[in-house]
Amino acid sequence: MKLIVNIPAYNEEGKIEQTIRRIKKSFQSDFYNQGSGLKITKKLVQVVDDGSSDRTAEIARKNADIVISYQPNRRLAYSFKQAVESSLAQGADFMVNIDADGQFDPEDIPKLLKPILNGKVDMVVASRFGKHKAKNMPKIKSILNRLAAKMIGFFLNHDIDDLTCGFRAHNRETLLRLNLTNVHFTYTQETIIDAIGKSLKIEWIPVSVAYFADRESRIVKSIWQFVGNSCKIILKAIRDVRPLKFFGWPGMFLVGLGFIGFLIFLGHYVQDFKISPFLNYIVFSSISIMFGIQLIIFALIADMIKSNRQLTEEMMYQNKKDRYIK
Numbered sequence: 001m002k003l004i005v006n007i008p009a010y011n012e013e014g015k016i017e018q019t020i021r022r023i024k025k026s027f028q029s030d031f032y033n034q035g036s037g038l039k040i041t042k043k044l045v046q047v048v049d050d051g052s053s054d055r056t057a058e059i060a061r062k063n064a065d066i067v068i069s070y071q072p073n074r075r076l077a078y079s080f081k082q083a084v085e086s087s088l089a090q091g092a093d094f095m096v097n098i099d100a101d102g103q104f105d106p107e108d109i110p111k112l113l114k115p116i117l118n119g120k121v122d123m124v125v126a127s128r129f130g131k132h133k134a135k136n137m138p139k140i141k142s143i144l145n146r147l148a149a150k151m152i153g154f155f156l157n158h159d160i161d162d163l164t165c166g167f168r169a170h171n172r173e174t175l176l177r178l179n180l181t182n183v184h185f186t187y188t189q190e191t192i193i194d195a196i197g198k199s200l201k202i203e204w205i206p207v208s209v210a211y212f213a214d215r216e217s218r219i220v221k222s223i224w225q226f227v228g229n230s231c232k233i234i235l236k237a238i239r240d241v242r243p244l245k246f247f248g249w250p251g252m253f254l255v256g257l258g259f260i261g262f263l264i265f266l267g268h269y270v271q272d273f274k275i276s277p278f279l280n281y282i283v284f285s286s287i288s289i290m291f292g293i294q295l296i297i298f299a300l301i302a303d304m305i306k307s308n309r310q311l312t313e314e315m316m317y318q319n320k321k322d323r324y325i326k
Helices: 016-026 036-039 055-063 073-090 104-119 139-156 172-177 188-195 223-241 241-273 274-326
Strands: 004-007 043-049 066-070 092-099 121-127 168-171 202-206
Touching: 004 055, 004 073, 004 104, 016 055, 016 104, 036 104, 036 274, 043 055, 043 073, 043 139, 043 274, 055 066, 055 073, 055 223, 066 073, 073 092, 073 104, 073 172, 092 104, 104 121, 104 168, 139 188, 139 223, 172 188, 172 274, 188 223, 188 241, 223 241, 223 274, 241 274
Parallel strands: 004 043, 004 092, 043 066, 121 202
Antiparallel strands: 092 168, 121 168
């Protein structure tokens, strides 16, 4: 079996060589020489240079096994898509994604691989909120991450621990199944939602992580821009995965609210049989019921679209299998 450890990199000339060396050193651990780790007979390091303007690609070519480089910078989601396609083309059975800046310890890679090798899950995501608390992690980032995870977990009926961590492991089935619709920002939230929607098994495992106090995010230039972009991705993903909940629940709430308003009107009307003093109840109820019914219709239409999309994605999956699995 073949393992590819993928490193997305953008202007990381100061860190990329050390990160690659640490990953290759971790390949010498006992995990790969005993138990389930023996299944992995080939281990490669892949770097996706996302349009760097420094020497990242040059350094990567001297140290990594596979290097993908392109211009201009196209953000993390596009980089991940390229990594998946390359890993499948290389015949990878597993792909681990790890950051280029060295904040994650490559010695934790076996922790992520073990549940997959044992056949328990399809995908493992590192958690920065377990027993190993991330040092120097911005508080607002931690709060927003946990809040988004709880909200999405509620819609998807699934416990989600860390929504935005990029340190994760995938088996081949996951790589074949995942489809990114947004390639202009990040992939972390959308792929988790997509995987849950396709009934892939996911597990979160706590790992150690070091946030550097002077580290500038390559993705987040403004926290509010990040929140805005993330919300758009999350809302679109939930809309596509759980359309009946996304549209149906608000629709049923509005219809119920409208009926309550109408019952209040009836309660007043039967006392003196006058309409005009309570006309506002009728207007409110009518508008609420009308909008509620519209949302319920949207839910049914969106659910039909979801069924058609599932058929399309199944064809895409079969096409990928034919292309990559000989």
